[in-house]
Amino acid sequence: MITLDWPALTGGALSAVAASYALLAAIATLRARRAAALPVASQDARAASAGATVLKPLCGAEPLLYDNLATFCRQQHPSYQLVFGVRDANDPAVAVVRQLQADYPKCDIALAIDKNTHGSNPKVSNLINMLPHARHDRLVLADSDIAVPPDYLARVTAPLGDATTGVVTCLYRGRAVAKGWPQLGAQFIDDWFAPSVRIAHAGGSRSFAFGATIALRRDALQAVGGFEALEDRLADDYWLGELTRRLKLQTVLSDVVVTTDVTERTLKDLWRHELRWMRTIRSLNTAGFAFTFITFSWPMLLLGLILNHAPLGWMLFAAGAIARSLQAATAAGPGAILRAPLRDALLLAEWAAALTGSRVRWRQQTLSVHDAQPLLPERTP
Template sequence: MVEAATVYAVVAACVSRKRPAQTATPSHLAPVSVLKPLCGAEPHLYENLAGLCRQDYPDYQLVFGVCAYDDPAITVVNLLRTAFPERDIVLIVDARTHGRNPKVSNLINLYRAARHAHLVIADSDIAVPPDYLRRLAGPLSDPHVGVVTCLYRGRPVDGIWSRLGAAFINEWFAPSVRVAHAGGSRRFAFGATIALRRDTLNAIGGFRALANRLADDYWLGELTRQSGWKTVLSDVVVETDVTETSLRALWRHELRWLRTIRSLNASGFFFTFLTCTWPMLVLGCLLAPHLPVLAIALVGALARSVIAGSIGAALRAPLRDALLLVEWAAALGGGRVHWRGHVMTTTDAPPTHSTAQPGNRPALPKPLYSTTPHAQDSPR
C-alpha cells in the first residue's frame, strides 16, 4: 500500500506542476450565451458575477435564473445592470420544476432566453479571468468537440473548515483529474464550467435529459461522448468559493461528492483510499518498519507536500488526508445526499414529465425580465 500511495503522490505532484499549453483563439469568435443558475446571496456573488461582465469578448449574453421573487440574488443582478448598462443581461424568475434536480429545473427555465448557438453553463460561485470566454471558444470551434470544461481551485472564505474544503479540491480532486487526464481519460465534465453548442445539447435531449440526474454535469459530458463528440479539458482554471464554516457542513458537502463519484465509478472509487497519502504512509510504516519502506514513505511525504503547494497547506495535509479517508469509508455505503436544502439519492430515477404542462402551471407573475428589448422576443 505504501508503494502504491507513493507512486500516486509522485505522479500527482508531477502532473499538478505541469500546465497545459494555452489553446489558440479562433479568428472568428462566435456569440455566446452564458447560463447562470442562481440561488441565494452567496459570499462574493456580486464580485463573481461582475467578473463575467468584464469579459474581453466581442458579443455575449448573460442569462441569470432564480426560482423565487424573494431570492436575494435578484438584488445582485439588478446591481450588475446598473454597473454594466452595456451588457446584455437577462433575469428569469420561474418556480416551475421539471424533475428532481433543482439546478437543472432552473436551467430549463432560463434556457429559453438564450439567444446564441454557443452556450456556457457555469456555477454561481466561481470567479473567472477576463479572457475566460476567449479561452473556451478555441476548442468549441472544432465540430468534433462536444463539451469544453475546466478545472477549478478552491478559494476558502473563512476558517479552518473552509480551508480544509479548499484543500479537498486543490490537493485531492484536481490532482486526481489531472492524473486521469494524463492517462488518457476524458470521462469528466465539471459544473464550474461547461461550454457546448446548442445543436449538441439538443441532440442529447436537452436539459430535460438531466432532470432526474444528481451528477448533471458529468452526465451532460457523458451523453455527448456517447453521441460521438469529444470532451476537452480547457487550460483555463477558475476559482470556486468554499463556504463551509463547520465540520457538519463540510462533511455533508464532501460526502455528497464522494457518494456521487461512487455511483458513477464504483470500482475506481473503491481504490480511492490509496490517494489518502498520509494515512497510507503511516500505516505502511507501522506494518513494515524497515528502511526501504521508510525511504519510500519519505518520498511520498515530499510529493504530497509538493501537491499542497505551501507550508501552511503542507502542515494541514495529514489532517486533510485523514478526514478524506474517514469520508471515503462512510461513502462506501448509503445513497442519500444533501444538496442546497434538498435530500437526493445517487440512484438515477426514471424520466419524469415536467410539472409545467399546459393548463397546470402555477400562478406566477410573468417570469422573463430583461434590460434588452430583443430578449423579451426570444423564441427559445
Template sequence: MTSHVNCLLTWLLVALCCATTLYAAVAAIAMPFFSRRSRNRNIGWASVSVLKPLCGIEPRLYENLVTFCAQAHPCFQLLFGVSSPVDPAIAVVRRLQAAYPHCDIELVVDSRVHGSNLKVSNLINMAERARHDIIVLADSDIAVEPDYLDTVTAPLADPDTGVVTCLYRAQSVGGFWPRVGAMFINEWFAPSVRVAHAGGSRRFGFGATLALRRATLDGIGGFEALKDCLADDYWLAEHARTLGLHTVLSPVMVATDVIEPTFTTLWLRELRWLRTIRSVNPPGFASLIITFTAPWLMIGAALLLSTNNADGAALHPWMALILWISTLTGTIARILLHARSARYSRSFWHDLPLVPFRDTLLALQWLAAVFGSHVVWRGARMSVVNRVTQPRTSIMEMSDRG
C-alpha cells in the first residue's frame, strides 16, 4: 500500500514538472522582445481626459509624468489628483504646469474619502473635473511613448469594446531588491498574462492603463462602484464585461519603476499582488503553482538523482526518460524566457544567476499568499475581501441611451 502511494506521488510530481516545462515553453514563445513596433492609431482624434492619482513622491515621478505631457494626441486633458494639500507631489505638478504651459494640466486637491480604497476616492474626486468622453486612467509610476494615447484609445472606436488595458515592463531604480522586483514583473507577471491571453482569457485589467468611454463608466455606476474594492483595476474591467463589453489588451507595453529598497518592502508589495489575485480569481491563483519554474526543475533533478539510491527504489525507466526530457526542455525554456524578458543584452547575463532565487522566492510568496486576509498598500492595511457594487446599467440600456 505504501509503495503504491509513493508511486502515485512520484507520478504526480513528474506531471507537475512536465506542466511547468510546458508553461515555460509557451511563456517564452508568447512573450515578445521589448522593441518598438507599428501600432493601431487614431479613433478620429477623440478628446481624452487622463486621470493620474498621485500620493507622495517617487524617485522618477517628474520624469514619468513628463512623458504624458509629450503626447502626439492633439486634444487631451491631464488631471492630477492628491488627497492632501501638503502632498509633496503637488510641487511636481506645479513644475509640470510651468514647463508645459501649452498642455491642459489641472491639479485636483480634495481630501474627501468615499470608501476604503483611497486611490478610488481620489479618482472619484478627479472625475468631476474630467471634460472629455474618453477617459484614460494611468498609475503614477509609469512612462509612455508619444503615441501612447493614440494607440490605447484606438480600440474604443469599436462599440463592443469596454476597456483597453496595457501590460508593462519593469525597470529597477536602485540596487539589488529592485532588480529582483523587476524580474517579478518581467519574467513572471507579464508572461503569465500573455499565456492566459493566448489561451483566450480576457479577465484582466491593469492599473498601468485603463481606457474607456464615459458612457461605459456611467453604465457601471462610476468609480463609486469600486470604492471598497482592493483590486479596483480588475473590477473596473470586470464590470464592463458584465455589460457585454470586451476587454482589449493593447499592443503598448508601458514602463513602470520598481523602487522597493529592502526585502521587507518588496515582499509586502508582491504578497499584495498575489493575495489580490487570490481574492478575484481563486482557481487562477491555484494554477499559478506551475509557473514557478526553477523549483520544479530542481525537484525533477532531485528525482532523477534518486534513481540509484541505496534502497533501490529506482524510477520507472519511462518516468526517468520523461523527467530527463522535461528537465532539459524546461531549463532551456526558462533561459529563453529570461532572454526574452531582458530589456538589454547586458541584463541577461547580469540577472541570469538570480533566476533560481527569483523563482524560489515567488513560490514562497505564493505559499504565504494562500493564507491571510489583509495586504499593505502605501502604508495602509486593507482587506482582500472585495465589497463589489454591481453595474446598474445593461448593455441594452446603454445602446438605447446612445
C-alpha cells in the first residue's frame, strides 16, 4: 500500500504555483518595460484631436496637487477643457485651481462648486455636479493625485473614435513622496497590482476600469444611466466599465501609464488604504479573491518549503525566489528586492483581514463595500 505524504505534496504544489505566478509576473513586467521604451505608435489624427473634457473631482489640498494638475494644463491637444469640482467654496483645492487659471490663461479651465449631495459616494456626487459644465462629448475621468505625459489626452481618447469602444482605462505607477512606508505603498502598485492586471489582460480578461483614467463618450455614459447609476457604489470606476461591457462595448487598456502619488507615511494609514482596496476587490470577485494568496510569493514559497524541504522543494523555492526578485527589481528598482518579503507578508495580512468586514474608510467617510447589483438589462449586439 502506497502512503502519500500529503504535507509534502501540498507544499510542493504550493511552491510550484507560487513560483509559476512569480515567473509570469516577472515576464509581464519585463514586456511592459520593453514596450514602454518603444516609440509611440501613430494614431488617427482626427480621432486623437476631437474635443475632450477632463473631469477632476477634488477634495482638499493633497501633496503635489498643483504639480499633478498642471500636467493636464500642458497637454498637446488642440481642443480640450478641464473641469474641476469641489463641494465647499472653502476647500483648499479651490486656491490651487485659481492659481492654475492664472498660470495657464490659455487653458480652458472651469471650476464647479456645488454642495448638493447625490447618493453615498462623494466622488460620484461631485461628478454629477460637474457634468453640466462639460462642453465636449468625449469625457475623461481622472483622479486628483495623478500626473500624466503631454500626449496623454490624445492617446487615451483616440480609441473612442471606434463606436464599439466603451471605456478606455490606464494602469498607473506609484510615486513615493518619501522613503519608508510610502515606498512600500508604491510597491503595492508597481510590484503586485500592475503585474496582476497585465497577466489577466494577457489572458483575455477585460473586467477592469481604473479611477486613474477612464475615458468614454457622453452617449455611452447616458446609455448606462449616467453618473447617477454609480452614486451608491464604492467601486464606481469598476462599475462604469462593467455597465458599458453589459452593453457589448469594449474596454480598452491604453498603453499610457500614468503616475500616482503614495503619501501614507505610517503603517496605520497604509494599512487602512490598502485594506480598502482589498475589500473592494473582494466585493467585486469573491471567488477570485479567495485564491489571491498565491500571488503573495515570499510567504507562499516559505510555507511550501516548510511543508516540503526535499530537494524538489528547495528547487521550487529557489526558482520562485529568483523570479520574485527579478519581478521586484524590474517593477520598482533594485531596492525593492529587499522590501519584497515585507511587502508580500503585509499583503498576506491585508488579504486575511479583508476576508471579513464590509466597511471601509475613504476621505473621512465610512462606506459599505456591498454594491447593489445594477438593474441595467443585458443587450445583444
